[in-house]
Amino acid sequence: MTTMAPQLLERKSKSIATMRALVFHGPNQIAIENVPVPRAGVGEAVIRVTLTTICGTDIHIVKGEYKVRPGLVIGHEPVGVIHELGDGLTGYRVGERVLVGAITPCGQCGSCLSGQWLQCGGPIGGWKFGNTIHGAQAEYLLVPNAQANLARIPDELSDEQVVLLADIASTGISAAESADLRIGDTTAVFAQGPIGLCATAGARLKGASLIIGVECDPARAAMAKKMGADIVLDFKKCDVVAEVLRLTDGRGVDVAIEALGTQSTFESALRVLRPGGTLSSLGVYSGKLSVPLEPFAAGLGDHKIVTTLCPGGKERMRRLMEMVLHRRLDLTPLLTHRFKLEQITDAYRLFAEHRDGVLKVAIEP
Amino acid sequence: MTTMAPQLLERKSKSIATMRALVFHGPNQIAIENVPVPRAGVGEAVIRVTLTTICGTDIHIVKGEYKVRPGLVIGHEPVGVIHELGDGLTGYRVGERVLVGAITPCGQCGSCLSGQWLQCGGPIGGWKFGNTIHGAQAEYLLVPNAQANLARIPDELSDEQVVLLADIASTGISAAESADLRIGDTTAVFAQGPIGLCATAGARLKGASLIIGVECDPARAAMAKKMGADIVLDFKKCDVVAEVLRLTDGRGVDVAIEALGTQSTFESALRVLRPGGTLSSLGVYSGKLSVPLEPFAAGLGDHKIVTTLCPGGKERMRRLMEMVLHRRLDLTPLLTHRFKLEQITDAYRLFAEHRDGVLKVAIEP
Amino acid sequence: MTTMAPQLLERKSKSIATMRALVFHGPNQIAIENVPVPRAGVGEAVIRVTLTTICGTDIHIVKGEYKVRPGLVIGHEPVGVIHELGDGLTGYRVGERVLVGAITPCGQCGSCLSGQWLQCGGPIGGWKFGNTIHGAQAEYLLVPNAQANLARIPDELSDEQVVLLADIASTGISAAESADLRIGDTTAVFAQGPIGLCATAGARLKGASLIIGVECDPARAAMAKKMGADIVLDFKKCDVVAEVLRLTDGRGVDVAIEALGTQSTFESALRVLRPGGTLSSLGVYSGKLSVPLEPFAAGLGDHKIVTTLCPGGKERMRRLMEMVLHRRLDLTPLLTHRFKLEQITDAYRLFAEHRDGVLKVAIEP
């Protein structure tokens, strides 16, 4: 029996520094592969991912509808443990559990310093993971501007309790925030997929008096009520616009939330909105988007249309975790399925096909 | 057969049109008496009061601490039925059930038209009932600017469910609103009397992550938890400032709500506030109010101090009733006692002496 | 003794209580006619109009593009003298000079009491003059909810100095206000007609650092500079989008103001807007309005689109008059032509055909 000399061991360990990760090679071409474990440069950190998930945006990427470069590791919702800390970071230790938002602002550019963290450095610039740099569906993840983005997870919270905060909760809840929804406002939330469900939860958290969900899938409708909707309308069974107007005594809602990204939901959102109300749009639109002029009062209705990407950064994550910690928010019911990272392509299929009542899948590296 | 002389007829008609009402005659001199039923002039309405209550401010009036003219009927929290409609009103019918806010803005002066409804026509000008005109602790009540102030009560709601909206709910909830409390903010609410309890409810409704009540009375502390507080600190048993800082990891709260009106609570509220945070003050201060410079960072802490009287007007009442209707808010537990109008002086004693766990008393004319 | 024939009697009574007014009878059918002088009911006032003007909206009405009922007196920008005061008004005297905004909120409905004065009572409900009730191009004008709408004119100001505040100044300035334009923001204002010129003035008043006007008419371009534009781009001579991006170092403007109401200007406004910026729309759109998805970042750019009708009510008018009084704003250069009411149809022709460098016409009853 021979033992390896320490130096050799070290060298080998460096040469073994690969990890499993989901790599995008082109439309409908994704695979779990070995890729190098990233190393932390100045201001960066590497985390060992302990839980992640798949987003609707990832489906768009895989289908080739949203373009990213071949060879990219995708995914942008990481929970993990600090593995390596680059120069220039303070206050962190290797081994700490952290949540990182889907959006990773630098905090130091003109956009960030004017409060536009989501548009860090330029249009949609805050979204880096699985878009412009390697993403979270991997064993390890390089976190840029780590000082601004590593949010310590309180011991009381499990990975499952926080993983959905990285993107869908932050996005969904922002709908009511960007609309400046006030206590007593009535709200309609169009589409009750993962984002819409969180928008429903957010409207409830911010003090809406009446929350009307719009959704045809019965399981999602049921979940919508769990998340805070008072009523869920099935657009296949009723005239949603007429019904919302009836439920609000002809007044229309104060805030209409669009959580799908289609002309039809956008238009309905505008049609149920009172004059002076706010349409808060979360959807990603494709093709064409037009504004129906009659409900828009030809531009004279004092309407507001606001859009939000997804608030990120460690402070946003900290605040959302506080909401979970104090039992204001529980998104674990949305984690309907669980897969090992090695089986992530199965998870993608299930998620893309909306099978088995899937809402969100937990992916464990 | 004799006919009455016109003068006599007039006198008789006057003698019929009297009602029972609580009249203030001077410090500690109040009595239920017969006074004329009011008549509605242009833009005014008279309601038959079906439920009202006593406010802490009424106690100040009775004690002579807040000055009103002798001969005034006091009280400012009316639920009733429309009895008479003056000229110039549209959309109302005699017999409709209505809630009227404690603050009755005209809607048409410079203050109102710049959104300062509470300060209608000048300082604290929105507060008219039981202050500058006759009030609600009576069988009938003249409502000025009725078009702006009669809020129809939905059939589903009882008088008891809405009477506390007129003042304490509207005031209490406004603390979080004026502070622009955001989802995830931590909050401390100093004093859990009726207003403080509603402030606690309001902080919860608006999305606070952690709500720390401060109160030494165990019954009120228990009620605070019911209204949404996570923790209630007894200032007689702990160092509240130190404890709040500990509970917020040394950060201080984002919003501190003062709901008593003393130097000590104001000061503590400032001491637990983070830099850049907001002190939302509801209390009515007497004597002297000073700002401790160290927690105020000598004026360099980006602190905000905001005060709010009590949002009124029919739209505010409508919105608050929507919150009750959709089960976001239930204040009936605060109605701990019930009295007939004839016994209102007993109710005043009970309320002033904080006896029998009294929070609010329902007064039935 | 002879008695007058009934017809004569009627004629005589009419001759006393009639006035000259511009009546709309159908598309392209307007005429100065005798109509009854209005009488003030409860809460109303009648003013003797001393100066008014013609608005672009009036042109739309005359052309039949915006529908109003035949028989209506049109116009909505009145300066005058109080002629009659109805019951229920306080603080006014016959003979006082007043300015009345184009939008006349009641101040007492749900919309008004939630700060939505422009949408008083429902969509665009604040716009009554020359839309749902008789308008200002007449010798006398009935003012509804007069308590909320009669703004006394300081002695120091002439009719000419204030007449444009009623609509175009209030509308134009609101663009920067609704966009919440901040000190240091860059701005582009698309179209420098009367509204756009006021939007330019408003952007300057609110602290824009760089104001880029877009206009091809040289006279209007020159006026734009007078109103505060730093640069005026002629869209016939340059690629406006490229040029604005160049002028802002590729950043795009913080606030883009649309002051015309066409697809093309709306689209350009969005194309020059930075991520997270606000498109403030004043135009009245017809036909179709579509949102180009690329500059809209498919809904992920944190953009805001806000629309504003025209803030009205006496407090708004008072504040704008203060701006004129203290020499912050001088719109008299926009009053390029002057006509007697009897010649108003000539004024309409001139104004509709944009002849002789016309910007706004003063109409004197």
Added chain:
Amino acid sequence: MTTMAPQLLERKSKSIATMRALVFHGPNQIAIENVPVPRAGVGEAVIRVTLTTICGTDIHIVKGEYKVRPGLVIGHEPVGVIHELGDGLTGYRVGERVLVGAITPCGQCGSCLSGQWLQCGGPIGGWKFGNTIHGAQAEYLLVPNAQANLARIPDELSDEQVVLLADIASTGISAAESADLRIGDTTAVFAQGPIGLCATAGARLKGASLIIGVECDPARAAMAKKMGADIVLDFKKCDVVAEVLRLTDGRGVDVAIEALGTQSTFESALRVLRPGGTLSSLGVYSGKLSVPLEPFAAGLGDHKIVTTLCPGGKERMRRLMEMVLHRRLDLTPLLTHRFKLEQITDAYRLFAEHRDGVLKVAIEP
């Protein structure tokens, strides 16, 4: 051949890398001395200072009223040229001209990521220069978090045009910003020292209709008018509170700005404020600060009191420079005197004694 002893070598290397700087040794003990030129660590930069100035706060430090550690180089208003760039910075080159704000937020802590850049890392934590780290009254200056704080100066602007933006302009202008001053608001600015003069300029920039300055020094009063005040009241010659109420028709101002930091100016600011108005406080208070209850309406006046340190960071500086570039703001008249760094103690004396009409002094290393 002789070799130098290590100690000598070290001394020599130090003697090359020293600079002249103003060192604070204790109350009233400051001196120009040789100190080491700083070296840039990760994320840091060193600039060669080309122009700086003295602030009122420096006077407080020198007098011992504000405590800093002995041995500290003071001053916090630097204009300079990049001399050395530490690791981790991108987009900058040695030799570029830069302005650095007095407040240097990191951009990456919880405070910064919630928009509280001034309170970076904790109370007043954004203020580092000449407070917690060496300051700008020196030949060279270490800039922490340089990526967030180096603002390139446009070629068109001289050092003199931008040096006052670092602190007094940013602070002064923030008064109107923090108060959310609206177009048409009336304003009173108490004290017209350097900060107050900039507050006056800021109120003008943000659209105030009437600006009333309060100041007894005739030269400062004259400068106040130059900066935008309509009227300047001399508190030694008139009852300022009565006069402001008269000038606003008894209404009181919408925004009162306190720019001195005394009980008396704070109190007057509150007394001239309308109900619902905002007191924007810039002063640094010492001793005791009390809130007079009568003008505060005992807490029921819907008043707001807001405080602001001094917005910093490179984006703030960029925006302010844009204001100067587009001729919205010219502060060069405030630079009344000029000194070489070697003579800075003379400058301190002049500035502290308010001699020779001094407003701000330019200090040239």
